[in-house]
Amino acid sequence: MTEPAAAAPNNVRTVGVLGAGQLGRMLALAGIPLGLEFIFYSDRPDDTARTLGDHIHAEYTDLEAIASFARRCDVVTFEFENVPAATAEAVSAAGTPIAPGPRSLAITQDRLLEKTTFHKLDVPTNAFHAVNNAADALAAIEAVGLPAVLKTRTLGYDGKGQGLVRTPAQAERVFDELGGVPLLAEAFVPFTRELSTISVRTWSGEVAHYPLTQNTHEAGILARSVAPAPNVSPDLTKQAQQAAERVMTELGHVGVLAIEWFEHEGRLLANECAPRVHNSGHWTQDAAATCQFENHCRAVCNWPLGPSHVIALDEKRNLICVTPGVI
């Protein structure tokens, strides 16, 4: 797959954001002090970011409204990874750069492409196999071993769109429960804990990373992040950050990229990635020299990044951030 390099924006003053929720709001609160103005585009009239800039309320599939929105912006970004490909194309067709770009969207919207990319780049991940129909399901769980997890290839989040398979007999039932859509079978990992990397890359390839963060989920929703994650060796951090860098380079990624990792037997296995600012990085607002939201703005605007080191630690050099899943 060859992706022509998109032209980077220059002299950005107005940033367009697809989506106008919590993450868009935090982007604006970080970008406004830099002198940026924001235009939000979302399909709900009452989204929380709407008071921090202009707000266009229309469907994401309304490509005329998208083109009109894009023409008012110097660059367009997004707060959710499920931006339809046609929507992103309509932004580009209007002559406005979009960051992250179409390749970041395409790969991260599809768990199979995502896992395949990890595999291709030697980023450790658990065994996986494509599932296109009920018969495949059985073959796939044999290939990855039991217990296995079946996940929809697209649109899953917060633990939705997946089911655990403990016996071969359960495979077909879980396939049906998930709606008979294309799935991915993955080996179930009895992980010790979940960690995440928040990384950011600019149009010119400059990269910065935040320290690894340890995350605890409750009912599939992130409940608590501890940063920097305790008991992480410098070597493990280096491996994780180098892997994130390989993924960003492969995608030609511009902006923040979050990777969620399972720690298992002393190794990190890539679970999934998100081409956007991430709720496990909310702590950077208060405790990093430059927060993930400001660095995302800097990256998409074709500016240099700010330093990403931690500036506030408790006496044990840990920072604890209780992250509400929903505001």
Add this chain to the structure above:
Amino acid sequence: MTEPAAAAPNNVRTVGVLGAGQLGRMLALAGIPLGLEFIFYSDRPDDTARTLGDHIHAEYTDLEAIASFARRCDVVTFEFENVPAATAEAVSAAGTPIAPGPRSLAITQDRLLEKTTFHKLDVPTNAFHAVNNAADALAAIEAVGLPAVLKTRTLGYDGKGQGLVRTPAQAERVFDELGGVPLLAEAFVPFTRELSTISVRTWSGEVAHYPLTQNTHEAGILARSVAPAPNVSPDLTKQAQQAAERVMTELGHVGVLAIEWFEHEGRLLANECAPRVHNSGHWTQDAAATCQFENHCRAVCNWPLGPSHVIALDEKRNLICVTPGVI
């Protein structure tokens, strides 16, 4: 002077701000993440804070517009100390609390009342004397000694509205140059350096202070702040903060109060105070656990204060903030 205690606001959602410039903008950027909404009122159509909330463009003397604005707000504050008394009264008459209150405005708008208050509270200050006419000027500079500084009682800022008097013969000329209005004569202090305290007080009397800041002015405008100020003994800090606390209590002050100090022969002499967030506290946005803007919002909203300690220091434990005078 007895001031009936105004009723504190409850369940504040909407904060009104008189003025919509740089400081109002920073207040909104700190208050919006707390869930507050802002309405700005200013006499210029293009003020910089206008995009962070509703903006009412009208004269400060338009008391009907002020009342209509106040009725939309749960509490009203301001970004500049020269709010006319009638404007503040119109806010109160509309049933909306204003913080800081009328007494903070009255005292800090008049250099003579301000100095008299310092004197009454045993807050060290330089010698001063009222000047009501040209004949007074000569008597006043004799009382305070030469060289002396003549200052307008009201509306001076950034070095404007004052003149140095080196000889008795200059007194009448400077009085005339300043427009023949009531003045204050002050002993000229050959100070070593200028420092400031940023303090904050809530409706219930809770108080917090930021570390003393060292300020350098160029052409009368603040050019550079270093915080925490170097070479300040804990005892000097304690004296300055206790003095600020006495002033705030005397005024029944709610919100941030800044006091500018001259350091002279190892003592701090109060120069003037401002009943608002202050440009020598801009560094708190990046380097204090809670910035002055957030704590001002918290105070006026009748909320508890956030911690004011410094969270980011360089290897010498100093933080240097270059403060632009005008944005």
